[in-house]
Every structure is written in structure tokens, then in C-alpha cells.
Amino acid sequence: MTVPLDPAAWLLPLFLDLPFQDGYVRSIIYVSLYVSCTAVALSALFSIPVALVMGFTEFPGKQLVKSVINTGMGFPSVVVGLLVLFAVSNQGPLGAMELVFTREAMIISQFVLATPPITAISLAAVTGVDDNVRDAARVLGGTRLDVALVVIKEARYGIATAILAGFGRAISEVGSVLIVGGNITGADGISKTRTLTTAIQLEARQGRYETAMVLGAVLVGLVLVVNAIVVRLGDSGAMNR
Amino acid sequence: MQRRELLRGVGLAAIASTAGCTQVTGSDSSDRPGVSGETLTLTTTTSTYDTGLLDEIHPTFEEMYGVTVDAVPQGTGAALETACNGDSDVVMVHARGLENEFLRNGYGINRRNLMFNDFVIVGPSSDPAGIDGVTSATAALDAIAESESPFVSRGDNSGTHRKELNLWAAAGVDPGGDWYQETGTGMGEALNIATQQGAYTLADRGTFISQRAEISLTILVQGPIEGGPEILANPYGVMAVNPGVHENVNYDLAMAYIGWITSPDAQEAIANYQLNGEQLFYPEAVSENPAFQQYVPDGWRIDAESQ
Numbered sequence: 291m292t293v294p295l296d297p298a299a300w301l302l303p304l305f306l307d308l309p310f311q312d313g314y315v316r317s318i319i320y321v322s323l324y325v326s327c328t329a330v331a332l333s334a335l336f337s338i339p340v341a342l343v344m345g346f347t348e349f350p351g352k353q354l355v356k357s358v359i360n361t362g363m364g365f366p367s368v369v370v371g372l373l374v375l376f377a378v379s380n381q382g383p384l385g386a387m388e389l390v391f392t393r394e395a396m397i398i399s400q401f402v403l404a405t406p407p408i409t410a411i412s413l414a415a416v417t418g419v420d421d422n423v424r425d426a427a428r429v430l431g432g433t434r435l436d437v438a439l440v441v442i443k444e445a446r447y448g449i450a451t452a453i454l455a456g457f458g459r460a461i462s463e464v465g466s467v468l469i470v471g472g473n474i475t476g477a478d479g480i481s482k483t484r485t486l487t488t489a490i491q492l493e494a495r496q497g498r499y500e501t502a503m504v505l506g507a508v509l510v511g512l513v514l515v516v517n518a519i520v521v522r523l524g525d526s527g528a529m530n531r
Numbered sequence: 532m533q534r535r536e537l538l539r540g541v542g543l544a545a546i547a548s549t550a551g552c553t554q555v556t557g558s559d560s561s562d563r564p565g566v567s568g569e570t571l572t573l574t575t576t577t578s579t580y581d582t583g584l585l586d587e588i589h590p591t592f593e594e595m596y597g598v599t600v601d602a603v604p605q606g607t608g609a610a611l612e613t614a615c616n617g618d619s620d621v622v623m624v625h626a627r628g629l630e631n632e633f634l635r636n637g638y639g640i641n642r643r644n645l646m647f648n649d650f651v652i653v654g655p656s657s658d659p660a661g662i663d664g665v666t667s668a669t670a671a672l673d674a675i676a677e678s679e680s681p682f683v684s685r686g687d688n689s690g691t692h693r694k695e696l697n698l699w700a701a702a703g704v705d706p707g708g709d710w711y712q713e714t715g716t717g718m719g720e721a722l723n724i725a726t727q728q729g730a731y732t733l734a735d736r737g738t739f740i741s742q743r744a745e746i747s748l749t750i751l752v753q754g755p756i757e758g759g760p761e762i763l764a765n766p767y768g769v770m771a772v773n774p775g776v777h778e779n780v781n782y783d784l785a786m787a788y789i790g791w792i793t794s795p796d797a798q799e800a801i802a803n804y805q806l807n808g809e810q811l812f813y814p815e816a817v818s819e820n821p822a823f824q825q826y827v828p829d830g831w832r833i834d835a836e837s838q
Contacts (some may be wrong), residue, residue, distance in 0.1 A: 369679065378615075379616045379618055380616055381617065388779065391601060392619040472601070473603065474603055476600075476601075479586075482601060492581075495581065495717040495719045495720050496581050497720075497742050497745040497746065526563065
């Protein structure tokens with residue numbers, strides 16, 4: 291058997307018909323984006339305040355906390371998947387909420403995965419803001435919130451990078467969403483918990499490398515688009531200044 | 532199933548809110564089965580899923596009861612483990628040894644024989660171990676081990692992996708060494724790896740047929756469907772998760788599913804399912820023979836004197 295590397299052979303189905311039911315590809319793209327974007331948004335809401343507090347204050351054990359966060363960046367996604375599965379399983383502490391094989395469980399695991407990189411990179415960005423900026427804001431009579439907003443504005447490129455790193459980790463991981471989501475698609479071909487990554491894994495398992503590569507191209511395209519949008523937002527923020 | 536109740540409530544509210552403008556619903560909700568709108572979680576093996584069988588037959592059940600079936604393809608060991616934790620309502624697997632344990636421990640009830648096909652030993656057409664046409668599966672494995680020809684094992688506690696281990700045990704061989712590779716992957720990937728390495732492997736006939744076009748392996752030892760040894764039989768069973776152990780499981784719907792899939796209509800649909808012009812699964816639920824053993828663990832007997 292040869293893996294088809296002729297680009298025309300696998301690009302062709304991209305424009306013709308894939309061997310899928312109507313709406314299948316669209317629904318897995320939707321699930322991928324829904325899960326990853328929700329997880330990253332929640333993660334940013336949590337991580338950025340944490341990064342600001344850590345950047346502004348000194349406390350005993352700060353280095354240790356930093357080390358823990360940095361370790362978290364390398365946490366294997368399958369391990370996170372297993373831990374979340376134990377938590378949400380019928381036998382686990384969150385069992386009563388019936389979250390196994392749902393998008394909510396996938397969001398939880400991606401939240402856990404995306405939070406360390408977003409926190410660590412935001413922290414670096416916040417720490418890198420010139421002390422004079424912070425002092426000036428304070429001297430000019432700014433409240434703590436004003437000072438925080440000024441710092442966020444100064445550090446926005448770094449924070450955007452942090453969010454993109456978190457998003458990249460979330461949307462490209464396959465281990466945890468497979469375990470807690472179950473890779474479910476209805477018999478009508480509409481994805482419930484199947485993402486692009488788990489769909490690619492399924493196609494590869496069945497030896498259908500052409501369709502796997504088409505889905506891979508869709509995933510890469512999606513990440514590019516999201517990156518472009520975030521960078522664009524950062525630039526327009528600069529113009530409004 | 533409080534969340535399901537809530538969702539159904541939301542659904543009914545949505546229907547009620549549109550009732551003034553349209554006649555979408557047509558039938559009164561009291562006409563529908565009591566399980567309507569619920570979701571059944573089925574954990575199953577990769578072979579039933581990857582062959583496309585479930586996608587083919589499930590729409591009929593979903594339409595009949597107005598429900599959704601979430602089929603989670605996991606491999607037999609993982610499917611039963613998920614069910615043990617109460618995270619699925621019904622299981623469809625193919626490893627009687629593991630099913631026996633599952634039943635004995637009280638996790639599964641109402642087991643039925645569902646269907647069967649068989650396992651085949653496949654390998655490169657060059658056949659370095661010279662097993663083509665051998666009528667004994669154990670002799671074939673013996674020859675592979677003897678010649679140290681590459682062999683790909685699933686190594687994933689799936690039904691196929693369990694069968695393979697049983698075959699090695701029956702052959703009296705303890706496989707190991709460079710020639711024996713555990714891949715820890717699904718059947719499809721194992722077939723791909725075997726193709727690329729010119730290795731032998733044990734495959735269920737269904738997955739092999741569904742992937743024959745993508746791989747260059749041939750059947751060297753046939754299973755019982757084509758007159759091969761009975762030891763290569765591959766029976767599938769379906770069981771409900773015991774609501775006495777896990778009260779959250781959707782037992783009503785699980786039994787509706789088992790009733791439906793063992794009915795003459797669904798069994799006929801299984802028999803009619805073909806890929807590349809070949810039948811993949813042979814139904815065996817509908818029979819004149821009551822086959823009491825299907826309901827209980829293998830070898831289980833009631834003590835006659837206690838009656």
C-alpha cells in the first residue's frame with residue numbers, strides 16, 4: 291500500500307464530494323470551534339487576572355507557583371483526559387451532572403490544557419511592561435483597575451500570543467477530547483462530540499488517508515484564520531490608541 | 532436522567548411556543564413512546580462501528596422511538612469498562628470471556644447473542660511462514676512463531692486481541708521477540724501496519740473486507756464461515772447495564788434497543804448489510820432454539836438440588 295502523496299489526488303475531493311453525509315464536515319468544524327473557543331475564552335478570563343495579580347505582587351512561593359504553571363504547559367493531554375474522565379464519570383465527584391461524552395466535558399479538559407500556557411505567556415508579557423508605565427498610571431490617580439487596564443493595553447501583543455498559544459493547544463489536541471468526548475456522531479452524520487482531530491484519527495484508523503489529509507488541511511486552514519483574526523484585532527486596537 | 536428531563540422540558544416548551552404558528556409537530560406528544568427524546572449511550576467495538584454497520588441500521592431505531600443513539604467505538608475491553616462505571620446504557624461487544632466476567636460481577640443483564648462473523652489470519656501474499664491453506668489456526672500461529680515471521684498484535688484488550696491471546700495459548704506458544712509487535716491500535720491501523728511491514732495479523736472478517744481495497748494482505752487461514760476451524764468464530768453479544776448497580780442508566784431505552792436489534796426486521800437489516808458486495812455479519816438472535824446459554828455467563832448452571 292502506498293500513502294497517496296500526489297497532491298491532486300487528495301485535494302480533488304476537497305472540491306468534489308467527500309464520502310460523507312451532508313453537513314458532516316460542517317458539524318465537526320462547528321464542534322471543534324465551539325469547544326476550543328469556549329474553553330479558551332473561559333481560560334483567558336481565569337488566566338489573565340491571575341497573571342496580573344502574580345505580575346504585580348510578590349509573595350512567598352511565587353517561584354514555585356511559576357514552576358507549577360510551566361510544568362502544566364507540558365502536561366500530556368491524555369493524562370488530562372483521564373483525570374477529567376475520572377471526575378465526570380458516573381462514579382466520580384461530578385458524576386451526578388452526567389457530563390461523560392458531552393461537549394461540556396471536552397470544554398473542561400481543554401480548559402485545563404489551555405490555562406497553563408495562557409497564564410505563563412500572559413505573565414511574561416505583564417512582567418515585561420515597563421515599570422514606569424505602571425507607576426505613571428498610579429501617580430495620575432488611577433485605581434487598581436485602571437492600572438490593570440493600562441498594563442493589559444501595553445501587554446496586548448503578548449496576551450494575544452498567549453491566547454493563540456492556548457487556542458493552538460486546545461484545537462489541535464486529540465487525546466483528551468477522544469477520552470471524555472467519545473468521538474460521537476449521530477447516525478444522520480451530524481457530529482455531537484467529534485472534532486476535526488478525532489475525525490482525522492478515525493479516518494486514519496480506517497486507512498482512509500486521503501480524507502484524513504483533507505480534514506487535516508481544513509484544521510490547518512482554521513487555525514490560520516483564527517490567528518489572522520486575532521492579529522488583526524491587535525492591530526486595530528493599536529490604531530485606536 | 533434529570534438533565535434529559537430538563538432537555539425534554541425545554542424541547543416541549545419550544546414546541547408549545549411554536550404551536551400557534553405552525554403545525555410542525557402533527558402528533559400529540561401522548562402518542563409517542565415514553566422514551567421519546569431521550570439519548571441512548573452505546574459503547575461498542577471498533578469493528579461494528581468502522582464497518583459502517585451501526586450508521587446503516589440505527590436510523591430505523593431512532594425513528595421508531597424518536598430517540599438518539601450515541602455510539603461510542605472503543606474496543607471491547609474499554610467498552611465494558613465504561614459500562615462498569617455506569618457511563619453507558621448498553622454494550623455490544625465480541626469477547627465472551629470478558630462478557631462472562633461483566634455478567635458475573637453484576638454489571639450486565641439480559642445478554643443476547645446478536646450476530647457473528649469470523650476471524651481470519653491475514654498476511655503478505657509472499658507468505659514467509661508458509662501457512663496458506665493450513666486448516667488449523669494454532670498450527671498456523673505455531674509456524675509463524677517458528678519462522679519468526681513478523682506478526683502485528685492489536686495489544687489493546689479488544690475482542691480481537693483477546694481472541695489472539697487465546698489462540699497463542701491454545702497453540703502453546705508464548706509470543707515475544709522482535710517479530711511480535713504490539714501496536715495498541717484499532718483493527719484498521721493494525722491492518723495498515725501489517726501491510727507496510729509485510730506482517731501477519733489476526734483480523735475480524737468484517738473490518739478486513741471493509742478495508743480490503745486499501746491494503747495488500749490476503750486471507751491465508753479462513754474462519755468457520757468459509758469452512759475454517761471453529762476456534763476462529765467471532766460472536767457478538769449485546770447486554771444492558773444493570774440498573775440495580777447504576778441507577779442513572781437509561782434501562783428502558785437499553786431494553787428497547789436490545790428488543791429492536793434482536794427483532795426479525797433488524798436482524799434482516801444486519802444480514803443485508805454489505806460492503807463491496809460481501810456480507811459482513813451473520814445474524815443469530817432469531818432462532819427456534821431458545822439457546823438459554825446466551826443469557827448467562829458461559830458454564831453457569833443452576834444447582835439442580837437447591838430447587
